[in-house]
Amino acid sequence: MKSALEVRGLSFRFPDYPNLPAAPLFRELDLELPAGQIALVLGAPDSGKSTLCRILAGLVPRFSGGTLEGSIRIAARSILESRPYERIRDVGLVFQNPAEQLFTARCDAEAAFALESLGWPAQRIRRSVEAALSSLALPADRDPQTLSGGEKKKLAVACLLAVRPAVWLLDETFEELDSGTRLCLLERLRASGRTVLITSAKWYELFGGRVDRVFLLSGGRLREVRPGTASFHALLRKEGFQLGARKPRSRATGGAGGAILEAEDLRFAYPGEGAFRLEIPHLRIPRGGTLAVVGDNGSGKSTLARILCGLLAPAVGTVRFRPDGDLQVMDRTSLSRRVAYIFQDPDLQIFLPTVEEELAYGLRLQGLEEERIAARLRGAVESFRLPGLSAPPALLSYGARKRLQAAVYHLLDRPVVIFDEGDSGLGAPEFVRLLDLFRDQARGLVVITHDLELASRVADATVRLQKGRVA
Amino acid sequence: MDPRCKLPLAVLFTVLFFLPLPLVLLGAYLGALSLAIWLGLGFRELVRPLRTIAPLLLLVLLLTPPFQRGGQAYLRIGGLTLLSADGVREAARLALRLTGVTFAFFVLLRSTAPADLILALRAFGLPFGAGLVVSVALQYVPGLKGLFDQVQDAHRLRRAGNGAPPARGLQVVRSLLPQLTSVLILSIRRIPILAMALEMRGVGRTNRRSSMRRLPQGRRLVLSSLAAAAVGLGAVVAIFLFP
Numbered sequence: 238m239k240s241a242l243e244v245r246g247l248s249f250r251f252p253d254y255p256n257l258p259a260a261p262l263f264r265e266l267d268l269e270l271p272a273g274q275i276a277l278v279l280g281a282p283d284s285g286k287s288t289l290c291r292i293l294a295g296l297v298p299r300f301s302g303g304t305l306e307g308s309i310r311i312a313a314r315s316i317l318e319s320r321p322y323e324r325i326r327d328v329g330l331v332f333q334n335p336a337e338q339l340f341t342a343r344c345d346a347e348a349a350f351a352l353e354s355l356g357w358p359a360q361r362i363r364r365s366v367e368a369a370l371s372s373l374a375l376p377a378d379r380d381p382q383t384l385s386g387g388e389k390k391k392l393a394v395a396c397l398l399a400v401r402p403a404v405w406l407l408d409e410t411f412e413e414l415d416s417g418t419r420l421c422l423l424e425r426l427r428a429s430g431r432t433v434l435i436t437s438a439k440w441y442e443l444f445g446g447r448v449d450r451v452f453l454l455s456g457g458r459l460r461e462v463r464p465g466t467a468s469f470h471a472l473l474r475k476e477g478f479q480l481g482a483r484k485p486r487s488r489a490t491g492g493a494g495g496a497i498l499e500a501e502d503l504r505f506a507y508p509g510e511g512a513f514r515l516e517i518p519h520l521r522i523p524r525g526g527t528l529a530v531v532g533d534n535g536s537g538k539s540t541l542a543r544i545l546c547g548l549l550a551p552a553v554g555t556v557r558f559r560p561d562g563d564l565q566v567m568d569r570t571s572l573s574r575r576v577a578y579i580f581q582d583p584d585l586q587i588f589l590p591t592v593e594e595e596l597a598y599g600l601r602l603q604g605l606e607e608e609r610i611a612a613r614l615r616g617a618v619e620s621f622r623l624p625g626l627s628a629p630p631a632l633l634s635y636g637a638r639k640r641l642q643a644a645v646y647h648l649l650d651r652p653v654v655i656f657d658e659g660d661s662g663l664g665a666p667e668f669v670r671l672l673d674l675f676r677d678q679a680r681g682l683v684v685i686t687h688d689l690e691l692a693s694r695v696a697d698a699t700v701r702l703q704k705g706r707v708a
Numbered sequence: 709m710d711p712r713c714k715l716p717l718a719v720l721f722t723v724l725f726f727l728p729l730p731l732v733l734l735g736a737y738l739g740a741l742s743l744a745i746w747l748g749l750g751f752r753e754l755v756r757p758l759r760t761i762a763p764l765l766l767l768v769l770l771l772t773p774p775f776q777r778g779g780q781a782y783l784r785i786g787g788l789t790l791l792s793a794d795g796v797r798e799a800a801r802l803a804l805r806l807t808g809v810t811f812a813f814f815v816l817l818r819s820t821a822p823a824d825l826i827l828a829l830r831a832f833g834l835p836f837g838a839g840l841v842v843s844v845a846l847q848y849v850p851g852l853k854g855l856f857d858q859v860q861d862a863h864r865l866r867r868a869g870n871g872a873p874p875a876r877g878l879q880v881v882r883s884l885l886p887q888l889t890s891v892l893i894l895s896i897r898r899i900p901i902l903a904m905a906l907e908m909r910g911v912g913r914t915n916r917r918s919s920m921r922r923l924p925q926g927r928r929l930v931l932s933s934l935a936a937a938a939v940g941l942g943a944v945v946a947i948f949l950f951p
Binding site for chain 2: 291294296300301320321322323325329330332337338339340341342343345346349350351352353354355356357358359362363366382396543546548573577578580584585586588598599602631645649
């Protein structure tokens with residue numbers, strides 16, 4: 238069968254940066270995918286999944302620098318000898334953080350952009366765009382910036398559906414999507430007949446039987462594995478792509494100490510977005526326990542989190558916090574002092590030049606002595622597996638940035654911590670490990686996730702949201 | 709109204725506000741623009757641009773009179789004239805000019821979809837590359853606002869509980885500095901990613917681009933052009949009625 242994607246002897250290393258020396262990322266990596274195959278590349282955080290996708294798309298080392306050896310051919314053309322804009326019918330990429338790749342003011346304009354670059358007639362563009370957007374239930378006239386994280390991913394996929402390049406690269410696209418959308422997307426990929434390479438830090442059961450080949454990215458090389466066997470599942474658990482049988486420490490605490498935070502009769506609507514309304518009659522976060530919040534993309538999970546931490550004011554309703562005695566109604570500022578909200582996108586919460594400054598920022602504001610700060614920082618680097626205090630956060634991998642973001646809030650020691658899609662980019666076992674670092678009899682945790690298995694494993698109670706309401 | 713008609717009107721009003729016309733005429737132009745905003749977009753939309761430029765207007769009104777000391781003196785301290793007839797006139801002229809130009813472009817931008825505005829610019833011969841820069845800039849202004857809001861939230865959450873009293877007065881401005889720095893860093897970090905996204909969607913190709921959206925042609929364009937011509941002609945004729 239003719240190869241759509243052929244990689245031979247790929248070796249790559251990023252350039253050295255001050256305080257962040259580069260090691261070879263890939264060594265003699267080989268990959269061959271015949272036309273029409275769907276391949277899954279499983280890789281732990283920091284294994285180089287995003288870099289692999291960007292290399293295959295011809296973006297690295299063009300935009301990043303670095304040393305690349307070997308050959309890459311897509312649709313029988315070497316990608317090293319042409320530029321990304323010359324290959325939009327050959328290869329398309331959905332970035333791990335799709336918000337970074339959306340730049341127009343309407344969903345239909347976003348999906349049409351590449352087709353306009355190709356010079357297609359308006360009528361043909363309109364047909365393709367309408368089909369792509371409607372297949373993923375996306376509105377044509379909405380501003381992409383107002384979509385939820387999962388919906389942005391769907392829009393980035395819709396852009397590929399409209400162009401239908403020969404090879405599709407989906408960088409952790411299945412994370413942050415609800416299970417229905419994951420299944421729908423996988424079915425559409427199969428129906429498209431295109432060659433698809435999906436990267437993931439997690440194994441979802443729906444991949445079984447729907448992807449043609451599975452590769453493990455580890456130690457800079459790709460190794461093909463056979464799904465469905467006992468050894469495969471053992472490998473998934475060993476490499477951290479699936480939760481093991483062991484109950485996480487989370488459930489042991491059980492949240493028997495009453496509620497630490499309670500919300501009553503919450504109602505909220507964004508101005509100018511008439512369709513969406515959040516209505517939560519009652520919500521209880523157990524002290525010493527974990528509440529999971531699950532629901533489809535755009536169901537209001539992040540909005541709820543923003544209300545609980547005081548970033549948004551509900552139109553109606555109260556949020557009460559119990560420090561030691563009775564529950565007290567809290568204003569927004571008081572809530573922000575007590576509830577840590579770890580955003581879906583780590584880049585919005587880390588912006589200082591070094592890991593050390595990032596971690597110490599909140600502690601210095603609290604007036605802690607430098608010696609105590611230094612000791613706590615050393616502990617955080619070890620517990621959260623950070624590359625070192627002098628490393629620049631901007632150049633860390635997505636997983637490392639997520640760990641740094643969690644470490645920042647761990648040091649702030651808030652009594653309630655909300656993780657918004659905290660498992661995305663980390664893999665479930667690594668996220669559970671981080672969650673365990675936050676566990677405390679006096680602390681309440683909220684885990685917003687699309688991974689129902691993870692929710693059932695770590696949470697004492699689960700709330701499912703559907704179109705802004707508790708289902 | 710068609711953006712191809714609104715665009716020249718906005719330019720015409722900008723030129724008119726910079727001409728040495730009587731204050732009453734500038735006031736009439738501003739009144740007409742205000743009426744258009746009020747009727748077309750609502751009273752709240754009329755207040756929005758005013759609130760945005762309020763600090764600048766205040767500076768203009770306070771700082772212009774001391775530097776224009778001709779005519780009858782209204783306020784003198786020692787030998788220094790702080791407020792005079794010429795000063796008041798000049799301050800009013802500058803304030804009308806600033807508000808008028810702001811309103812002219814506010815009407816244009818607030819009542820036109822960014823994509824339509826780009827199409828209008830391209831209809832007037834703007835090259836694709838420049839149109840793309842305008843498009844990305846138009847997208848990035850609200851985008852940056854969204855980014856700033858998120859960064860502000862992140863700072864608020866991280867700084868909360870440090871025991872410091874809420875910032876007031878100049879402290880508010882000082883407290884914005886780390887947030888603005890964060891937004892700047894995030895924006896700079898996004899530049900190469902944006903460049904990647906643009907190239908992946910074909911920016912850089914040499915073939916002729918097409919466009920899915922098209923501005924209306926035929927009767928609607930003719931009616932729109934007639935309306936714009938009437939407004940423009942009326943504004944110009946008014947110059948001769950108020951010499």
